[in-house]
Amino acid sequence: MSTDSAAPSQQQPALPARLPFVAMLLWLIALTASAAPLLSGLSLPELLSAFWSYDGANYSTVLAHYSWAPRVAIAVLIGCGLGLAGAITQQILGNPLASPTTLGVAAGSQFGITLATLFAPGLLAFSPDIAAVGGGLLAIGLVIALTWRLGFSPVTVILAGLVVSFFLGAINMAFLLLKGEWLGNLYIWGAGSLVQNNWQPFLDLLPRVLTIAVLMLALMRPLQLLQLGQASASSLGGRVALVRALALFLVVLMSATVVSRVGMVAFVGLAAPVMARLLGARTLGQRLLWSTVMGGGFLLLADTLAHWATAWGGSSLVPTGTATALIGGPIILMALQSIRNTHHMPGQDTNPGSFLPKRRSLNTVAIALGGLLLVTTFISMAWSPGLEGWNWTPPWQWADAWVWRGPRLLAAILAGMALGMAGTLIQRMTGNPMGSPELLGISGGAALMMVIVVISGLEIGRFGQLAVATLGAAIALGLLILLARRHQFAGNQLLLGGLALSVFMDAGLRLVMASGGTVASRLLNWMYGSTWLVSETEALGLMALVLGFGVLLVLTLRPLMLLPLGSASASSLGLAVPRARLLLLLLASVLTAAATVVIGPMSFVGLIAPHLARVLGQQTVGRQLVVAALAGGFLLALADYLSRVVMYPNQLPAGLLAALVGGIYFLWGLSRHGRA
Template identity: 75%
Template sequence: MYASTSGMPASQPDMPARLPIAATLLWLGALLASAAPWLNQLDAGAVVSAFWAFNPDDYSSVLAHFSWAPRVSIAILIGCGLGLAGAVTQQVLGNPLASPTTLGVEAGGQFGVTVATLFAPGLLAFSPDLVAIAGGLIAIGMVIVLTWRLGFSPVTVILAGLVITFFLGALNMAFLLLKGEWLGNLFIWGAGSLVQNNWGPFMELWPRVLVISVLILLLMRPLQVLQLGQSSASSLGARVGLIRALALFLVVLMTATVVSRVGVVAFVGLAAPVLARLLGARTLASRILWSTLMGGGLLLLADTLAHWASTWGDGSLVPTGTTTALIGGPIILLALQGFRNTHHMPGQESNLAGFQPRRRAPLLVSGIVTGLIALTVVVSMGWSPGLDGWNWTPVTQWDNAWVWRGPRLLAAMLAGVALGLAGTLIQRMTGNPMGSPEMLGISGGAALAMVLIVLTGADVGRAGQLGAATLGAAGALGLLILLARKHRFAGNQLLLGGLALYVFMDAGLRLVMASGGTVASQLLNWMYGSTWLVSETEAFGLLGFILLICGVLALIVRPLTLLPLGDTSASSLGLPVTKARLLLLLLAAVLTASATVVIGPLSFVGLIAPHLARVLGQQTVGRQLIVAGLVGGLLLALADYLSRIVVFPNQLPAGLLAALVGGVYFLWGLSRHGKA
């Protein structure tokens, strides 16, 4: 919890003067920025009176009353509600990084609306709140079940929430790719837009937000008791479990009510409490008050920036969810400054020897996996559905089949090899079996570069896209190095830096979803691993590159063997720890970038392959690298084949299938660690 002492403070701490000053400046700045364009058309009095009246003979007055004023009002209302929800979430879980966004509640709400749109549209007509609440409860319930045994460790909770967000996002994307004609507008809405054309949504929403807020405030005294710690609170007769359940249920109600009407407005529930705490809010009451006020001001400012961006550009809508996502990354890093994570990350307190399957001969294991890869290649090339049903393509006709099936299959296998090797490097380097290239944000940097190409309308061709993705990965790597340098590239800081990078990628994705169109659809296909975009030249180029990197990896076995022993032990054995981590991080980044341009940024193969290599009895570094690379290739070869046949004649991206399986595997790993 925030306070782990045995008693409450004897007196209330004084409120720093900077807290009300900062809140006042935030509100004044947001209101003036929002009203500035209208002051050129109306006098100040008419702008203020637009909230309750308008001049029917003045078009600007009508527009301000029915468009600008309700937009400002709903931004303030939603911001205050999310700020309050974020403060309560952090208090309940004792986690300064907890929020409806990082716990997956917002993604869960959107998933609920998506499923209802497809399978039970009558529920949406009855009440969109119900399906959003159900989705939010599922998401936060999964996070709590997975992390409560670990004491709600801040980093663990964030990782679990992020992976659940990934997983639900992958399901949403699968539905979008299969039923795009039904869900296209839904995903434009899901990017988070506060655009209004009347007062109806605000008048419908404010009573709900008010009632939920009052119910939350009624829990103030029980929530204060939680500051004593669970054991002390229980000894005073407080039903800690019930208090937490009620508070989190109200948080889900608040968040889902908002999501069901305006889409995902990310990170306001995280930013507002963090700013309030950094500015000096210490007691629960002050945190709730100032988080609520900060949330309203932040969302109004973010919405104003989104409106300005839409005006300055080509007229395309810039959703508010994009600008709020852009502040999420810096806020996460700001929240971690001076914050000491006393909990271990998942997998970190149990060393790599904690799970030791029976050792097996590497030649036997490698031979079996290679045989399975060969079998997959044969089945993929020869046995496929067609217009006249399933049929076998004779080997003599494989040269014709190669044109359609070969390059994508080869590229998928090579991407799997690259991710398997990169995942092994990262897990060995950080000493954290739950690390993966996707979680470092390197693949997110490559994806963000692709997003920028699409949004700028640059026609660079496939080669230009590959080059830009590589530069994006390198830029993400450079930023990651700067973020983690003072911590000697320790595991926690690397993964949390990767989380911040993912947030920026999320902002780009929201822009893409809001823009719609054919180009956006093509980009989203690539981001979820559409291997059908790969040409033969690209596939063989990737083959040569992977072979080159494999030669380099033979030289780094010793550093990978020593790093899991700890910095002190590795240094005493003559290893320059910081330089070794930097070199390994560079190799992992290059491997991840080469795979990302083929399979997209969200596959989780880099997490699964090293684990399976250990399950197959390969404990030493060299053996694990070899088997993890082979397993990664096998996994993505299977994913590519299944993506062609599961929904034939339609296709799913291979990376999407891998992301769904990988998300389940990651969550299983967290639950297994908690039981251990």
């Protein structure tokens, strides 16, 4: 048994001095920055007394008591609660990417609030907790149902959580596009806001958070057994599946309760435990304590910066959740520079595969997928609704219909193939089935640059938009390369750094979209995969690029087969590991950027397509690449057709339908497989 799996010794590891120093510095900066605007009119004792009293004759004390003090208190309370929830989540799943966000809890809570807003507004008036907790339980319930037979394998739970997040997020966005007049304010709420005008929200939230926190701490001893690994913990009498289920349920309650009150600030649940771990928290007790402490200070600082930015921006609201991600992403990126250990987490299997479907013939699967793709193409070109109902267009008239249907269909197929291949490269290169183009931040970089240019009012034309989006993807890729080069592009650091970049880019998108008015609303369609803007020239250019890089992928088969053996073994077999990882990353990034700049950031396909290939029984590298490309092409071709005809003459973004179609199929495929 490795030292990572050995039982913890009686002597606790020494706590590095930098951890309490950084935590104290974080709190000092946050409190000072928060109090600074009020200190010009109040003394420090008067400001501190604002937490329990005020002077009715002094407006500054009234403002401090009813606005500043409850905002500080609720930020600290929520930050501490989410930090603890994040540490618990990472402990039970043994994965540093685990958080309430990646388990789908945040997306589920938002889904519950969205449904209640549309169909049961009285429920929100009675208690927003019910809708949020119900949505969060729905999300985690789907995750548990899908992974129960797999013994709550950490990788499988995270993977299912990501897919559930995409699936529910797609439904949320579809409702927003269709019912924007009712749900527009959910964009601001979705980004998180801690603005307070009395103490009631804090008083309502305090007993809930404290109760859930006490219940979480009561599971501390069973959670310590999980550090030994599932087999060892079970042999010592630990009921691993039950402990994980209870802990996940408490995480849902904590996250959903917070989301219902202040919106989406759940990134704290990822950032705080990561910071505590990177700064030296080793034991479970240390991680829980310092994740809680760091979470409170981190959210208070983020909220203060959001408040300052709102004041400087002419009172245009800057959501707290956005500020949290904007400063949290760079913090994780900087903290990652000190990591030298690239091994798996304690208790995490070195082989990430969690289910092994029956092998099937490549020819059979490829022919079946190719046939489905041809049938979809034929139907898309031939059978479509018009002003006088559904019309059948015979093949000899397709030349006339091509200008309306052909370029978008061709671009959708090629983009799906590009993302399928990119996702396979990333998952194979990192040895982590959670890897996807989205987690590398490349799609977010392209989308962020394009959105900023459009909202700024610059008229640069379609070619200029493509150039700017390409620049954004290149900047994100450059940052990722600079980050991962120190660690020889190892899987864990690459994914965690990419996730930080992705969250940072998404926060920027939320910020500009929340302040962009009608222009921002129009950009929603492109952001979620609109294919109707594609021209024939763009589609043909994408075809040349995808075919060219598809041929180059033949050269990647040997590196992709050797990298899962580990750096030492791969190097001993003659592979230049850092160079191979860099070239694979470049290939995946170019394929992702090409798809993103043409039809929008639809990298959901990059996560789903490789797993569909595995579900269909293709385990070797070459076979998985071929089938993932065909699956991605078929998925987006079907999504493009449905987006055009389901609500004719209105259209839905193909990316949303791809998330729905692919998510349903993937969840069904995952649920069919038992323990590996």
